[in-house]
Amino acid sequence: MKKKLSAITIDRKRYDKKNKKKLAFRAVPGINRRVVTEISKRKNEPEWLLKRRLESLKIFENSKMPKWSPDISELDLNKITYFADAGNKEAKKWEDVPKDIRKTFERLGIPEAERAVLAGAGAQYESQMAYHKLKEEWEKQGVIFENFDVAVKKYEKIVKEYFMTKCVPPRYHKFAALHGAVFSGGTFIYVPKGVKVEAPLQAYFRMNAIALGQFEHTLIIVDEGADLHYIEGCSAPRYDEASLHAGCVEIFVRKGARMRYSSIENWSKNTYNLNTKKAIVEEDGVMEWVSGNLGSGLTMLYPCSVLRGKGAKTDFLTISFASKGQNQDTGTKVIHLAPNTSSTTVSKSIAKNGGATTYRGMVKIVKGAKNSKSKVVCDSLLFDGRSMVNTYPYTDVEEMHADLAHEASVGRVGEEQLFYLRSRGISETEAVRLIVSGFIEPIVKKLPFEYAVELNRLIDLEMEGKIG
Amino acid sequence: MTKNVPQKLIDKIKKYGLSVQGKTAYKTISAGGKEEFSITNKDTNTFIVHPGADSRLNLNGSTKDAIFVLEKNVVVNWFFREEKEINNARKISAVLESGAKFNLIFSTRDKIGSDFKINFVLAGASATVNIEEALSGSNFAETSRDILINHLAPHTESSYFARAIVGDSAKVAIKIKTIIAKRASKSTAHQCINNLIISDKAAAKGWPQLEINNDDVVCNHALTVGHLNEEELFYASSRGIGRKKALAMIAEGFLQPIENKIYDLKGELI
Numbered sequence: 001m002k003k004k005l006s007a008i009t010i011d012r013k014r015y016d017k018k019n020k021k022k023l024a025f026r027a028v029p030g031i032n033r034r035v036v037t038e039i040s041k042r043k044n045e046p047e048w049l050l051k052r053r054l055e056s057l058k059i060f061e062n063s064k065m066p067k068w069s070p071d072i073s074e075l076d077l078n079k080i081t082y083f084a085d086a087g088n089k090e091a092k093k094w095e096d097v098p099k100d101i102r103k104t105f106e107r108l109g110i111p112e113a114e115r116a117v118l119a120g121a122g123a124q125y126e127s128q129m130a131y132h133k134l135k136e137e138w139e140k141q142g143v144i145f146e147n148f149d150v151a152v153k154k155y156e157k158i159v160k161e162y163f164m165t166k167c168v169p170p171r172y173h174k175f176a177a178l179h180g181a182v183f184s185g186g187t188f189i190y191v192p193k194g195v196k197v198e199a200p201l202q203a204y205f206r207m208n209a210i211a212l213g214q215f216e217h218t219l220i221i222v223d224e225g226a227d228l229h230y231i232e233g234c235s236a237p238r239y240d241e242a243s244l245h246a247g248c249v250e251i252f253v254r255k256g257a258r259m260r261y262s263s264i265e266n267w268s269k270n271t272y273n274l275n276t277k278k279a280i281v282e283e284d285g286v287m288e289w290v291s292g293n294l295g296s297g298l299t300m301l302y303p304c305s306v307l308r309g310k311g312a313k314t315d316f317l318t319i320s321f322a323s324k325g326q327n328q329d330t331g332t333k334v335i336h337l338a339p340n341t342s343s344t345t346v347s348k349s350i351a352k353n354g355g356a357t358t359y360r361g362m363v364k365i366v367k368g369a370k371n372s373k374s375k376v377v378c379d380s381l382l383f384d385g386r387s388m389v390n391t392y393p394y395t396d397v398e399e400m401h402a403d404l405a406h407e408a409s410v411g412r413v414g415e416e417q418l419f420y421l422r423s424r425g426i427s428e429t430e431a432v433r434l435i436v437s438g439f440i441e442p443i444v445k446k447l448p449f450e451y452a453v454e455l456n457r458l459i460d461l462e463m464e465g466k467i468g
Numbered sequence: 469m470t471k472n473v474p475q476k477l478i479d480k481i482k483k484y485g486l487s488v489q490g491k492t493a494y495k496t497i498s499a500g501g502k503e504e505f506s507i508t509n510k511d512t513n514t515f516i517v518h519p520g521a522d523s524r525l526n527l528n529g530s531t532k533d534a535i536f537v538l539e540k541n542v543v544v545n546w547f548f549r550e551e552k553e554i555n556n557a558r559k560i561s562a563v564l565e566s567g568a569k570f571n572l573i574f575s576t577r578d579k580i581g582s583d584f585k586i587n588f589v590l591a592g593a594s595a596t597v598n599i600e601e602a603l604s605g606s607n608f609a610e611t612s613r614d615i616l617i618n619h620l621a622p623h624t625e626s627s628y629f630a631r632a633i634v635g636d637s638a639k640v641a642i643k644i645k646t647i648i649a650k651r652a653s654k655s656t657a658h659q660c661i662n663n664l665i666i667s668d669k670a671a672a673k674g675w676p677q678l679e680i681n682n683d684d685v686v687c688n689h690a691l692t693v694g695h696l697n698e699e700e701l702f703y704a705s706s707r708g709i710g711r712k713k714a715l716a717m718i719a720e721g722f723l724q725p726i727e728n729k730i731y732d733l734k735g736e737l738i
Contacts, residue, residue, distance in 0.1 A: 385653070389680045392677045394674070394675050400667060404694075406690065406691040412685075
């Protein structure tokens with residue numbers, strides 16, 4: 001156990017280290033028809049995909065900034081580079097990954113984690129995937145874990161059917177359309193009927209270049225009765241120019257299937273993280289979202305579950321931590337479309353040193369979704385007078401036989417709790433740390449051991465104020 | 469009732485972002501005084517009430533738009549009950565100086581709907597506002613509430629409790645936003661909205677929002693949407709009470725905690 005732990009000890013420096021490698025290709029900043037066509041051409045994509053990209057571009061150009069969000073007028077979309085290629089080919093073995101890219105991921109501890117706890121791992125560097133590997137035993141059972149660009153060619157029929165059509169269409173909002181136009185890289189996962197993948201699969205996304213936009217696309221189909229846990233990690237070094245991350249996750253949870261999507265997001269503090277995540281859950285399916293948002297200057301992340309089949313269930317566990325200059329605008333969306341569906345949201349946020357956290361959530365129970373139940377709990381912890389906490393829930397119930405409850409509370413770290421701990425000989429910093437780790441415990445419990453330790457360590461680092 | 473509103477007062481109202489529109493009526497109460505009256509006002513658009521320091525004021529009845537400017541330590545109790553066949557849209561605003569207290573408890577039975585915009589500014593330390601409402605929407609009523617409570621000073625308290633019965637094809641949308649300013653330490657804010665949907669076509673929406681800029685506060689909000697307990701209906705029917713009557717009884721019981729607080733000027737329940 002000790003050895004495992006040492007592999008994941010965290011030093012913030014390892015996230016901030018830049019790799020000086022020159023890019024093999026970098027598109028001109030800004031978005032237009034030419035850039036989109038160029039991306040598609042470089043990837044050798046089929047005609048239909050280019051057509052969809054251009055359609056999305058049109059929607060992006062014609063749509064307004066979303067209202068369901070904080071102010072993002074400072075983000076200059078014309079300064080962002082929408083595609084960058086480090087010139088690497090995707091590898092199946094770590095040894096085949098170019099040395100400098102490998103070094104970056106080794107510094108982040110991805111290969112160790114793969115050996116220790118994962119059923120498979122993927123790693124994306126800039127706009128292209130650098131590594132993808134699924135352990136043999138799962139491959140034999142028919143599990144597909146593939147680079148999205150490869151999947152477009154290898155599993156064209158499925159991708160064509162599901163890619164941005166049924167779950168997140170480009171019309172969903174402006175950034176979904178932007179994603180549809182310039183997406184690159186990402187992961188495609190298919191778990192066949194009844195296969196229970198016992199260890200989690202992981203993908204790690206790394207932005208290295210300055211003022212880059214990363215737009216990976218994740219498409220997951222968990223077939224009837226199957227079971228999957230997927231972990232996503234993200235980081236980027238710190239630059240003066242803002243970066244943009246606008247990924248998109250589409251998940252289909254079929255009848256009786258179970259899916260858990262965990263993400264630990266740790267982008268550098270001047271990244272705009274405007275992610276779109278949505279799942280469609282069929283009869284008796286279970287969708288669990290676990291997310292920890294620690295990095296980014298501005299996060300807008302509202303995972304959404306559409307409970308389409310009878311008895312479908314979804315759980316959200318989110319934690320956001322905002323420090324100086326950060327605005328964590330997170331929340332959840334649930335749409336109950338069928339009878340006997342249930343949803344639970346537990347959102348925890350911590351604001352410190354002038355950071356701002358916001359819970360922006362929606363629960364909709366449509367007519368006919370009889371006996372549906374929804375519960376939302378948001379707790380916030382405020383550390384000082386400079387920080388800010390907001391909650392903006394929205395509830396809409398059209399069904400008479402439904403139950404909905406929402407509650408929120410805001411508190412500061414209690415003087416009494418601190419006093420008690422100090423009377424036991426625990427220093428103030430240590431006491432605050434204990435209170436915080438108690439506060440986030442429900443979320444940490446849901447993560448695999450190694451990740452739980454990583455999350456705890458990251459929060460410890462934030463609490464110590466080591467991260468600027 | 470004089471019609472000349474002092475410029476100083478108008479300035480104060482504007483300073484807190486409230487606007488005076490149309491024909492106004494003006495009522496002032498001398499410092500330390502005690503008054504009781506029923507406000508019914510049909511000719512004017514805005515009714516400005518200005519109680520002097522340490523005065524007490526009990527109000528009944530309702531008016532179109534109303535603006536209150538409460539001086540130090542004033543206590544205002546305003547209770548009303550409405551059952552109208554028109555949509556009685558209106559604005560209720562108030563500025564509270566230090567130590568002032570405002571109790572607003574009302575009940576509306578909507579068949580067409582009612583749109584209330586309520587705006588309270590807690591400008592002085594220890595100002596308190598308590599809003600409670602019992603709402604019953606039936607027929608095709610579309611009821612909306614847009615409430616904004618601004619805590620600008622320390623030790624201020626606000627609470628909003630709403631209970632709504634939504635029946636027939638009625639729709640209820642309650643939006644409440646409480647903002648706690650940076651300097652409003654040791655403030656408390658509560659929001660609680662309970663909806664009970666009793667018909668297949670009814671719908672309830674809610675936006676209970678909090679914006680908190682100070683770490684030394686107690687804030688919470690809760691919102692529930694529930695449905696009828698079939699067991700209760702069954703029990704009623706086993707006692708020979710028909711479904712329709714039982715429904716009415718349960719609805720009545722649900723609103724009772726708030727309705728029981730609505731008194732008239734004589735101190736009797738309305």
